[in-house]
Amino acid sequence: xxxxxxxxxxxxxxxxxxxxxxxxxxxxxxxxxxxxxxxxxxxxxxxxxxxxxxxxxxxxxxxxxxxxxxxxxxxxxxxxxxxxxxxxxxxxxxxxxxxxxxxxxxxxxxxxxxxxxxxxxxxxxxxxxxxxxxxxxxxxxxxxxxxxxxxxxxxxxxxxxxxxxxxxxxxxxxxxxxxxxxxxxxxxxxxxxxxxxxxxxxxxxxxxxxxxxxxxxxxxxxxxxxxxxxxxxxxxxxxxxxxxxxxxxxxxxxxxxxxxxxxxxxxxxxxxxxxxxxxxxxxxxxxxxxxxxxxxxxxxxxxxxxxxxxxxxxxxxxxxxxxxxxxxxxxxxxxxxxxxxxxxxxxxxxxxxxxxxxxxxxxxxxxxxxxxxxxxxxxxxxxxxxxxxxxxx
Amino acid sequence: xxxxxxxxxxxxxxxxxxxxxxxxxxxxxxxxxxxxxxxxxxxxxxxxxxxxxxxxxxxxxxxxxxxxxxxxxxxxxxxxxxxxxxxxxxxxxxxxxxxxxxxxxxxxxxxxxxxxxxxxxxxxxxxxxxxxxxxxxxxxxxxxxxxxxxxxxxxxxxxxxxxxxxxxxxxxxxxxxxxxxxxxxxxxxxxxxxxxxxxxxxxxxxxxxxxxxxxxxxxxxxxxxxxxxxxxxxxxxxxxxxxxxxxxxxxxxxxxxxx
Ligand SMILES: Cc1ncc(COP(=O)(O)O)c(C=O)c1O
Numbered sequence: 163x164x165x166x167x168x169x170x171x172x173x174x175x176x177x178x179x180x181x182x183x184x185x186x187x188x189x190x191x192x193x194x195x196x197x198x199x200x201x202x203x204x205x206x207x208x209x210x211x212x213x214x215x216x217x218x219x220x221x222x223x224x225x226x227x228x229x230x231x232x233x234x235x236x237x238x239x240x241x242x243x244x245x246x247x248x249x250x251x252x253x254x255x256x257x258x259x260x261x262x263x264x265x266x267x268x269x270x271x272x273x274x275x276x277x278x279x280x281x282x283x284x285x286x287x288x289x290x291x292x293x294x295x296x297x298x299x300x301x302x303x304x305x306x307x308x309x310x311x312x313x314x315x316x317x318x319x320x321x322x323x324x325x326x327x328x329x330x331x332x333x334x335x336x337x338x339x340x341x342x343x344x345x346x347x348x349x350x351x352x353x354x355x356x357x358x359x360x361x362x363x364x365x366x367x368x369x370x371x372x373x374x375x376x377x378x379x380x381x382x383x384x385x386x387x388x389x390x391x392x393x394x395x396x397x398x399x400x401x402x403x404x405x406x407x408x409x410x411x412x413x414x415x416x417x418x419x420x421x422x423x424x425x426x427x428x429x430x431x432x433x434x435x436x437x438x439x440x441x442x443x444x445x446x447x448x449x450x451x452x453x454x455x456x457x458x459x460x461x462x463x464x465x466x467x468x469x470x471x472x473x474x475x476x477x478x479x480x481x482x483x484x485x486x487x488x489x490x491x492x493x494x495x496x497x498x499x500x501x502x503x504x505x506x507x508x509x510x511x512x513x514x515x516x517x518x519x520x521x522x523x524x525x526x527x528x529x530x531x532x533x534x535x536x537x538x539x540x541x542x543x544x545x546x547x548x549x550x551x552x553x554x555x
Numbered sequence: 556x557x558x559x560x561x562x563x564x565x566x567x568x569x570x571x572x573x574x575x576x577x578x579x580x581x582x583x584x585x586x587x588x589x590x591x592x593x594x595x596x597x598x599x600x601x602x603x604x605x606x607x608x609x610x611x612x613x614x615x616x617x618x619x620x621x622x623x624x625x626x627x628x629x630x631x632x633x634x635x636x637x638x639x640x641x642x643x644x645x646x647x648x649x650x651x652x653x654x655x656x657x658x659x660x661x662x663x664x665x666x667x668x669x670x671x672x673x674x675x676x677x678x679x680x681x682x683x684x685x686x687x688x689x690x691x692x693x694x695x696x697x698x699x700x701x702x703x704x705x706x707x708x709x710x711x712x713x714x715x716x717x718x719x720x721x722x723x724x725x726x727x728x729x730x731x732x733x734x735x736x737x738x739x740x741x742x743x744x745x746x747x748x749x750x751x752x753x754x755x756x757x758x759x760x761x762x763x764x765x766x767x768x769x770x771x772x773x774x775x776x777x778x779x780x781x782x783x784x785x786x787x788x789x790x791x792x793x794x795x796x797x798x799x800x801x802x803x804x805x806x807x808x809x810x811x812x813x814x
Contacts, residue, residue, distance in 0.1 A: 170685065180654060182611040182680040183705040184729060186714075325617055326607065338610045345709050345732045443655045443681065444608060456629040457656030458607040 163486050165410035165477065171359020171447070174483060176476035179358035180443045184342040188350075189446075191265065193360045199264050200257065200367065212256050213371060216289070217246045219253075221372075223379035223535070228507040235391075235528035238383065239508070239538045240376055240405065249513060249540030250369060250401045251282040255351055257368035259286040262349035269293045269348045273323075273337040275302055275330035275397065276468035276515065277309025278540055279353030284318035294318040297336040299329035302467045309544050327461035330397075330471045334445050354398025355475030358446030362403075362475050369404025376535055377408055384533055391526070393418040394537040395519040396489075397433075397468045399475040401539035406487070417487035419478060420522040422464035426493055433462035434491035435474045436482045444472065450479040465494035465548065468515040468540075492521040500524075501542065502555045513540035514548060558647035558675045559701055559724040562598060563760045563781065570782025571773070571813065572599035572762055573789050574651065576619035577636070578628025579605075580793055584801060585636045588793075589644045591802045595809035597646065599762075601678065601784065602637075604630055604652030611680050613736035615787040630656045634668045641673035649703065649724075651678040662691060666698040676701035676724045688721060705729050708748045712755070719757040728752060728780060730765045736787030738766040741775045749779030773812050785812065 171177045171193075181189055199205055213219040221241040230237045242250035255272075262270060270287050272294070274280030280296040287294035296313055300322040303310050313320050326332040334356075341350045355362040355369075377387040388409060394402035396419045409415040424432040432438060435450050442451035444459055452460040452472040464470045474482075481487035492500075501517030504510055512520060516539045528534065542549065549555070562570065573592050577585050585602070592600050605623035609616060630652075640648070650669065657665050657679065669677070677700055682691065687702060695702050701724035706715050709732060719726065730745055731738055749763065763776040764784030776783035789808060796804025 178686065179683055180681045180686075181683070183710060184611060184707050184732065184734075187707075187709040187711070326621075331608065335608055335610050339613070339734050342611065343733050343737060440659075442658060443653075445610075446681075451655075453655070453659070455659065456631065457659035458624060459655075 163411065163413065163484060165480065165486065167363045171363070173477045173480035176447070176449050176479040177359055177362060178448050179446055180448065181358045181446045182342070184345065185338070188341065188345055189358050195265065196261060196360050196364050199261055205260060205264070208260055209257055213253065217252050217256065218244060219371065220375045220379070221245060223376060223383065225383060226508050229504065232507060233523045233526070233528060234530050235532040235534050237534045237536060238380070238389070239536055240372060241538055242372065242401065243510065243512065243538050243541035247278070247282050247285050248543060249278040249282070250372065250404060251279040251353060252285065253371055253404065254353065254365050254368040254400060255279070255282040255286045258349070258351040259290055259292070263290065265349060267347055267349035269344070270351055271295045271297070271337050271340050271348055272351045272353060273297045273330065273333040274353060275299070275333065275470060276466065276513070277302065277306040277313065277544060278468060280318070280320070281309050281312045281316070283351050284313040284316035287318060288316045295340070296320050297323050297333040297340070299323045299327070299333045301328040302330065302333070305548065306467055306544055307547070330467065331459065338445070354400040355403045355477055356398040356445055356447065356473065362447065362477055365400050366403040366407055366477060369400050370407035372401070372404035372537065373406065373408035376405065380533070380535070388412050388415050389533040389535045391416045391418055391532060391534040392537070393420065393519050393522060393534065395420045395469060395515050395539060396474055396478060397471050397515060399478040401537050403475060403477055405535070405537040410486070417481065418522065419481070419487050419489045420519045421489060421491040422466055422469035422518055423491035423493045424463040424465070427491060431463040433464040433470050433472070435472065436489040437491055439473070447476045449473050449476045450482065466497065466514040466518065468513070469518065490522045490525050492518050496521040498552045498554070501549065510538070511542035512538060513542050514545045516540055557699060557701055557724070559599070562647050563725065566598065567760065567781050569777045570598045570762060571596070572601055572782065572784040573597045573809070574601040574603055574784060574786035575789060575793070576603040576605055576616060576623050577633045578623025578626045579619040579790065580622065582626040582628055583636070585633065586640065586643060587801055588805065589640065591805035592809065593644050593646050595806045596813050597809055598782065599647045599649065600644070601649045601651050604633060604650060604656055606653040606656060609653060611734055613734040613787065615736045615790050619790045630660050634672065637672040647675040648673065649676040649678055650674055654679050654682045662694055666694050666700055669700055670698035674700065676703050678703045678727060680705060684718070684721065703727050706752070708732055715752065715755060719759055722759045725760045725762050725781070726757065727784065728761045728763045730763050730767070730776070733765055735765055739768055739772070741766065741772055746779060753779060770812050770814055
């Protein structure tokens with residue numbers, strides 16, 4: 163199956179650019195220019211050199227021996243947790259800041275949930291000496307305090323989103339409103355494969371370095387480029403899109419996307435969009451969306467701020483609809499347990515977002531010869547307080 | 556003839572369009588407000604369909620959307636309230652809303668209902684033009700619904716001509732780069748933009764919206780267009796009506812604007 167975005171930003175029936183006219187010039191400017199700018203040789207050189215020397219890429223593909231033994235397959239971890247700032251998010255912000263500079267933008271705004279994207283944005287803004295404002299849900303500011311302070315130390319202004327559910331969805335609304343009010347010199351760095359075209363595809367391409375490296379590294383380890391399974395957690399879906407990207411068309415590779423089921427999919431406190439959502443429009447694209455019959459967006463719930471979003475990127479809605487990827491969901495409790503288990507088996511404390519991908523190992527039926535790559539999207543430093551509060555370790 | 560078309564045939568100056576959010580301040584305020592608006596001299600009514608995530612709106616309309624939703628307003632209920640509205644209100648009625656609730660209701664059934672209720676036009680700010688042209692326009696046309704597009708100071712000249720070509724009724728001229736209710740007053744820079752658009756000789760009449768809040772800004776806007784749209788300031792006026800009651804509050808506000 164070819165997974166490809168069309169000219170209007172659709173993956174099958176999902177995507178597009180559902181934006182008010184106030185945002186049209188900005189989004190159109192991006193759409194017209196991003197391909198040319200990001201494929202330019204000079205851009206590629208600067209992007210790759212920053213990924214190497216600043217971010218620390220390539221990140222290792224690590225054979226997790228004890229975990230493999232536990233789950234009866236050959237499990238490799240793609241160590242995005244070792245990226246500078248502690249998660250995959252920085253791959254995208256490096257790309258977008260270079261793009262913003264070439265578009266002549268002087269200011270940056272971003273939304274953030276767990277604070278990882280906010281930190282990654284604040285970091286590249288500091289690197290380039292560009293003013294940075296990050297919108298963050300007031301509730302998320304409480305549960306991800308260390309990241310709030312990290313952004314501030316890096317010189318960014320963190321603005322609480324006090325509307326709606328005060329989480330990622332509302333931070334995104336506020337960032338969009340800010341952009342409407344400041345259209346000329348500001349670039350909006352969206353943190354996942356969501357938003358109006360061209361954002362989903364652009365962010366996926368910046369993140370596709372993950373699967374590009376997996377191919378090379380797996381060849382060294384296993385003598386083959388493609389694994390049998392790739393597993394990743396999905397909030398908006400950027401780490402998953404990056405890990406899947408170069409394997410979309412190889413149907414021998416099973417793509418496993420893991421969503422957050424919160425307290426359980428039948429409790430009303432979940433963020434598992436493919437289970438609970440229907441097609442709808444939010445934040446500029448048509449995608450699967452958790453909503454009431456009246457089309458009002460439902461406030462999702464997950465212990466993990468980075469997965470606490472009522473939609474998924476349009477490419478994931480397409481992968482779900484076509485059956486190209488399999489979607490699983492795991493609860494708060496399962497994720498927390500898996501996070502501690504991985505800490506003890508491998509000496510790696512994962513981000514709670516990533517812990518959801520680990521928890522899904524329990525739902526898989528592997529053959530001992532299967533090669534599995536799990537995208538370790540981030541480290542758990544930011545989540546210590548949540549681990550401590552949960553307490554069962 | 557569509558009532559909007561009729562209106563602009565009859566009146567090409569100082570056209571007053573007033574926006575309110577259905578379900579605010581009370582769930583059953585809809586018809587009272589509409590009757591009040593017509594009686595006090597508004598020319599056009601824009602009924603907002605509440606949405607949980609109104610990204611183009613500032614704090615006042617965000618809040619009215621939130622209150623309306625917690626009052627239990629839905630698109631289905633609104634359409635029920637509008638049954639028989641043409642026996643009570645004769646000026647043009649436009650529904651304004653984000654696209655998602657309408658998609659969930661179903662485009663065809665929604666447009667069918669609109670026609671039955673005597674709705675004249677729709678303003679759907681997050682419906683892209685190409686989607687409209689390919690999927691929605693045939694349905695709107697079939698049910699006699701005008702589609703009203705927005706333009707802003709950042710909209711290019713080519714795109715304004717394209718929008719003019721594909722519009723009917725009027726063009727909603729957003730006064731500044733902002734969400735609703737963000738700014739008060741009209742600057743020289745904004746007036747230059749209004750005049751730039753005037754000089755383009757567009758086919759459709761224009762109403763200026765965003766930041767129009769009182770007589771002064773209404774008068775100023777009317778110097779540069781066929782009229783203006785008031786939203787946030789009207790919502791605030793209703794909130795402050797208090798003891799004198801909704802109808803009296805509406806009347807005082809509109810009379811002051813038109814004085
Ligand atoms: C470590 C980590 N993983 C995953 C996510 C979820 O985002 P996405 O689905 O875009 O990868 C986040 C978001 O904050 C994160 O911090």
